[in-house]
Amino acid sequence: MEQSGHFPGEQPAYVAVDWGTSSFRLWLVGENGGILGERRSGEGMTTAAKIGFAEVLQSHLDALSAPDGLRVIVCGMAGARQGWVEAGYIDTPTSLSVILTGAVSVPGQSRDVRILPGLAQRTKETPDVMRGEETQLLGSIAADAKGEQIVCMPGTHSKWVRVVDGHVTGFSTFMTGELFDVITKHSILSAAVAGAADMPADSATFESAIKAAFAKPALATNLLFTARAGQLLHGLTSAGAQALISGTLIGAEIAGGLSAIDKGATITLVASGRLQALYEDAFRTLSLTYTTVDADAAVRRGLSAAAQAIWPNNERKS
Amino acid sequence: MEQSGHFPGEQPAYVAVDWGTSSFRLWLVGENGGILGERRSGEGMTTAAKIGFAEVLQSHLDALSAPDGLRVIVCGMAGARQGWVEAGYIDTPTSLSVILTGAVSVPGQSRDVRILPGLAQRTKETPDVMRGEETQLLGSIAADAKGEQIVCMPGTHSKWVRVVDGHVTGFSTFMTGELFDVITKHSILSAAVAGAADMPADSATFESAIKAAFAKPALATNLLFTARAGQLLHGLTSAGAQALISGTLIGAEIAGGLSAIDKGATITLVASGRLQALYEDAFRTLSLTYTTVDADAAVRRGLSAAAQAIWPNNERKS
Numbered sequence: 001m002e003q004s005g006h007f008p009g010e011q012p013a014y015v016a017v018d019w020g021t022s023s024f025r026l027w028l029v030g031e032n033g034g035i036l037g038e039r040r041s042g043e044g045m046t047t048a049a050k051i052g053f054a055e056v057l058q059s060h061l062d063a064l065s066a067p068d069g070l071r072v073i074v075c076g077m078a079g080a081r082q083g084w085v086e087a088g089y090i091d092t093p094t095s096l097s098v099i100l101t102g103a104v105s106v107p108g109q110s111r112d113v114r115i116l117p118g119l120a121q122r123t124k125e126t127p128d129v130m131r132g133e134e135t136q137l138l139g140s141i142a143a144d145a146k147g148e149q150i151v152c153m154p155g156t157h158s159k160w161v162r163v164v165d166g167h168v169t170g171f172s173t174f175m176t177g178e179l180f181d182v183i184t185k186h187s188i189l190s191a192a193v194a195g196a197a198d199m200p201a202d203s204a205t206f207e208s209a210i211k212a213a214f215a216k217p218a219l220a221t222n223l224l225f226t227a228r229a230g231q232l233l234h235g236l237t238s239a240g241a242q243a244l245i246s247g248t249l250i251g252a253e254i255a256g257g258l259s260a261i262d263k264g265a266t267i268t269l270v271a272s273g274r275l276q277a278l279y280e281d282a283f284r285t286l287s288l289t290y291t292t293v294d295a296d297a298a299v300r301r302g303l304s305a306a307a308q309a310i311w312p313n314n315e316r317k318s
Numbered sequence: 319m320e321q322s323g324h325f326p327g328e329q330p331a332y333v334a335v336d337w338g339t340s341s342f343r344l345w346l347v348g349e350n351g352g353i354l355g356e357r358r359s360g361e362g363m364t365t366a367a368k369i370g371f372a373e374v375l376q377s378h379l380d381a382l383s384a385p386d387g388l389r390v391i392v393c394g395m396a397g398a399r400q401g402w403v404e405a406g407y408i409d410t411p412t413s414l415s416v417i418l419t420g421a422v423s424v425p426g427q428s429r430d431v432r433i434l435p436g437l438a439q440r441t442k443e444t445p446d447v448m449r450g451e452e453t454q455l456l457g458s459i460a461a462d463a464k465g466e467q468i469v470c471m472p473g474t475h476s477k478w479v480r481v482v483d484g485h486v487t488g489f490s491t492f493m494t495g496e497l498f499d500v501i502t503k504h505s506i507l508s509a510a511v512a513g514a515a516d517m518p519a520d521s522a523t524f525e526s527a528i529k530a531a532f533a534k535p536a537l538a539t540n541l542l543f544t545a546r547a548g549q550l551l552h553g554l555t556s557a558g559a560q561a562l563i564s565g566t567l568i569g570a571e572i573a574g575g576l577s578a579i580d581k582g583a584t585i586t587l588v589a590s591g592r593l594q595a596l597y598e599d600a601f602r603t604l605s606l607t608y609t610t611v612d613a614d615a616a617v618r619r620g621l622s623a624a625a626q627a628i629w630p631n632n633e634r635k636s
Contacts, residue, residue: 217536
């Protein structure tokens with residue numbers, strides 16, 4: 001639903017916003033936790049930095065007839081240095097609940113707007129950062145979970161997070177989605193995938209690429225080239241080439257994501273839509289056990305937890 | 319030398335041309351094997367397909383005052399399907415000398431122009447092709463060499479070739495150079511390298527990236543992202559980010575190139591200029607033993623061997 005009015009009887013309690021680099025998603029949340037309205041647009045940080053963050057936010061609140069003064073909780077790139085107000089980072093290792101204490105207020109607004117901080121891993125060899133995924137993570141795992149969990153959050157920059165007894169001990173970003181994008185748009189392989197649909201449709205090729213890259217990630221950039229050689233020598237289709245590139249990048253990512261963990265760790269996949277289908281296929285192909293959490297629901301739950309911690313009087317009644 | 323006249327006393331015997339996708343190199347070779355003239359330009363296959371291959375060739379021959387009717391031997395993408403005349407492929411495994419028998423004549427020319435075929439590896443799982451490197455290879459290894467040799471030919475699409483007792487048993491292409499190009503131009507990391515010089519200048523970062531990616535190639539796309547996180551958290555310079563990206567891609571390539579060979583194999587690096595310096599640094603950093611063959615000299619030797627096999631009356635007198 002692009003726009004929706006209020007449910008009869010439930011009053012809006014706060015607004016939750018997931019403000020990424022290139023996407024904006026807003027939910028009007030009711031006093032009982034119901035979703036009273038939703039907005040999605042391409043006015044991510046990059047666009048909002050030109051138009052104005054306050055203006056973008058207000059236009060979506062107006063479209064939902066949100067009351068003046070309604071509180072807003074935000075996660076994502078709006079808190080980056082080049083965003084609305086810099087929200088800094090919480091350093092790992094950390095308990096996830098610490099991010100709730102790091103929210104910054106946006107000054108000069110007629111309403112209370114808070115932006116959640118990101119996570120930073122400041123080790124010398126493997127520095128890493130996330131903004132937005134920490135909130136998704138907060139909504140994906142139980143605070144009282146015991147043992148080691150690996151959380152995979154696929155995307156433009158996929159995040160693999162290690163959580164032990166509810167603490168984030170470290171994480172790794174893999175540039176999978178962005179590499180797929182630049183390789184299929186700007187490299188010689190753009191010719192190999194020309195005309196393919198958005199979603200890899202050649203499951204057999206996807207699955208064999210997953211297996212090959214997972215088994216030998218050192219050969220990943222060689223496997224990519226077989227998309228071209230396969231077209232020249234074996235008549236590989238554009239759908240096949242696309243599946244091969246996608247499977248190679250995801251297979252290598254999974255090998256990397258799992259390289260530093262205990263064999264017995266539980267894998268949680270936080271994804272939705274196209275990426276959920278691809279990663280579930282990949283995990284099944286590799287006989288890995290996993291559970292899936294819907295990414296949209298996870299970020300809403302994380303924002304809701306933050307809202308409840310910051311404004312306890314808005315606590316759900318249910 | 320962009321242009322040069324004839325050496326006094328030595329008559330031109332044939333013309334050797336290395337015609338790549340985006341580069342054209344031509345040598346006027348004397349009857350005693352001396353280089354009597356040289357031309358380099360950006361009129362590779364892509365440009366020549368628009369201007370006309372015969373026209374491009376003639377303009378360079380005119381600039382060197384090459385005699386009418388002088389024979390021309392060509393290797394590279396001019397023999398591709400989208401090139402001048404398709405020269406096909408010799409299938410691996412093969413003796414290298416077989417490529418000499420696969421040259422095709424360009425019809426309708428006033429002079430004898432031959433284009434050498436490429437190599438194709440038609441295996442189902444790892445199809446691969448090369449055009450031009452087979453001639454460089456011919457000029458790099460001794461036909462009577464015994465034992466296993468690994469030949470590394472770095473470039474836009476780096477080739478790693480396994481040669482056993484003078485036979486090419488197989489090869490692998492790694493998209494290292496092209497990935498470096500698209501990642502530093504089109505991904506989020508373009509901001510991280512903005513302003514860096516052409517040649518990675520931060521040797522310490524290059525070498526630590528080589529070691530890290532060689533040790534854990536599954537983490538390659540994670541190491542790439544540390545170029546961004548390192549700038550945000552540790553003040554990594556643009557030269558450092560560039561060295562990190564270059565070292566990561568080359569380190570992973572070397573891990574892949576060496577993954578399927580005997581430990582005792584000899585490594586031959588066929589490179590010149592910037593790539594020679596980078597790969598020599600990488601091999602030294604990994605304590606790998608190697609010998610270097612100059613890439614320009616290798617392709618000239620390969621073309622010369624082809625000319626002598628095709629036109630034995632032009633055999634060098636020395």
